[in-house]
Amino acid sequence: MSIGISHLSDYSIEPRYQATVVSTERITPDASDEDVRELVLDVDRPNLPYEIGQSIGVLAPGDPALGEEHHLRLYSVADLPERSDAGRPRIKIAVRRCSYIDEFTGERHPGISSNYLCDLRPADTLTITGPFGLAFEVPEDHDTSLILVGSGTGIAPFRAFVKHLYRNVPGWTGPVWLFHGARSGLELLYMNDRKNDFAQYCDEATFQAFTALSPRPSWAEPIAWHQMLTERADDLLALLTDAKTRVYLAGLEEMRDHLDEALAKVAGSPEKWTRRKAELMAGGRWVELLY
Numbered sequence: 001m002s003i004g005i006s007h008l009s010d011y012s013i014e015p016r017y018q019a020t021v022v023s024t025e026r027i028t029p030d031a032s033d034e035d036v037r038e039l040v041l042d043v044d045r046p047n048l049p050y051e052i053g054q055s056i057g058v059l060a061p062g063d064p065a066l067g068e069e070h071h072l073r074l075y076s077v078a079d080l081p082e083r084s085d086a087g088r089p090r091i092k093i094a095v096r097r098c099s100y101i102d103e104f105t106g107e108r109h110p111g112i113s114s115n116y117l118c119d120l121r122p123a124d125t126l127t128i129t130g131p132f133g134l135a136f137e138v139p140e141d142h143d144t145s146l147i148l149v150g151s152g153t154g155i156a157p158f159r160a161f162v163k164h165l166y167r168n169v170p171g172w173t174g175p176v177w178l179f180h181g182a183r184s185g186l187e188l189l190y191m192n193d194r195k196n197d198f199a200q201y202c203d204e205a206t207f208q209a210f211t212a213l214s215p216r217p218s219w220a221e222p223i224a225w226h227q228m229l230t231e232r233a234d235d236l237l238a239l240l241t242d243a244k245t246r247v248y249l250a251g252l253e254e255m256r257d258h259l260d261e262a263l264a265k266v267a268g269s270p271e272k273w274t275r276r277k278a279e280l281m282a283g284g285r286w287v288e289l290l291y
């Protein structure tokens with residue numbers, strides 16, 4: 001994970017607080033075999049301080065066979081801070097139901113925390129901790145160009161971030177380019193028939209959204225970042241060489257190599273891209289939330 005703290009065991013799980021599930025809703029269409037759910041949680045801590053781009057820790061019941069009391073996993077907050085009618089902090093998270101294949105036995109195991117969360121029902125309670133992580137900052141200069149790249153559930157923090165920019169930041173004039181990668185069109189979160197939040201910014205002169213899909217999703221072929229980014233190479237290069245531009249990334253770690261490869265083409269060579277990326281990173285203008 002690339003946001004400063006690299007091991008979950010380094011995270012403090014105190015204080016912990018209870019949260020209650022207000023609603024749970026599948027946000028991938030029925031035709032998709034990916035189960036991604038949006039959970040709305042009311043938190044029993046009136047002054048929970050959290051910022052756009054942060055994550056909460058969920059303490060799912062651990063596996064006693066592994067001597068685990070809790071199974072800690074992090075989830076990005078997927079919307080702006082809100083309050084329930086009773087004044088409790090209300091947060092939304094988007095959770096993808098995961099499973100993994102044991103490389104020795106070949107058996108498929110359900111991911112502990114994601115399945116626990118996806119199976120919760122309204123009025124169930126859970127234990128959470130945090131918030132954690134560096135926030136994606138709104139630049140002080142409101143004409144800064146922003147390149148936001150989210151794959152899979154990595155789009156969740158950008159849903160909150162883009163809403164914040166257009167709702168709460170007066171005089172925002174910087175171009176916002178949102179790149180959303182997913183296995184197929186059915187898995188484009190917040191850009192599908194179930195929920196299409198990003199459509200509301202189409203009228204904003206500064207906002208543009210682009211999507212990249214896997215050419216053969218059933219063969220698990222990687223997302224075609226390369227094609228999507230190189231098709232816009234000239235404009236993208238102009239943004240990437242602007243001294244103020246910021247690039248924010250969120251989603252699965254495997255996205256980093258694919259993006260580096262594609263951006264090397266955009267920049268003209270791997271060496272040119274390595275230099276440019278190093279400049280962005282040194283200036284704190286390349287921020288990753290990868291997992």
Ligand SMILES: Cc1cc2nc3c(=O)[nH]c(=O)nc-3n(C[C@H](O)[C@H](O)[C@H](O)COP(=O)(O)OP(=O)(O)OC[C@H]3O[C@@H](n4cnc5c(N)ncnc54)[C@H](O)[C@@H]3O)c2cc1C
Nearest residue numbers: 001073074075076094095096098100111112113114153291
């Ligand atoms: C800062 C941060 C923010 C995160 N935000 C989100 C979020 O908004 N939504 C979300 O769904 N997840 C998010 N995650 C991932 C999440 O914390 C868990 O790792 C994920 O839900 C799997 O946990 P689990 O307990 O179900 O699986 P475990 O029982 O821990 O099993 C883990 C196994 O599942 C596989 N796996 C783990 N994560 C994924 C994944 N996302 N896709 C495919 N396979 C995976 C791996 O092969 C791994 O071996 C975030 C992670 C971090 C570090």
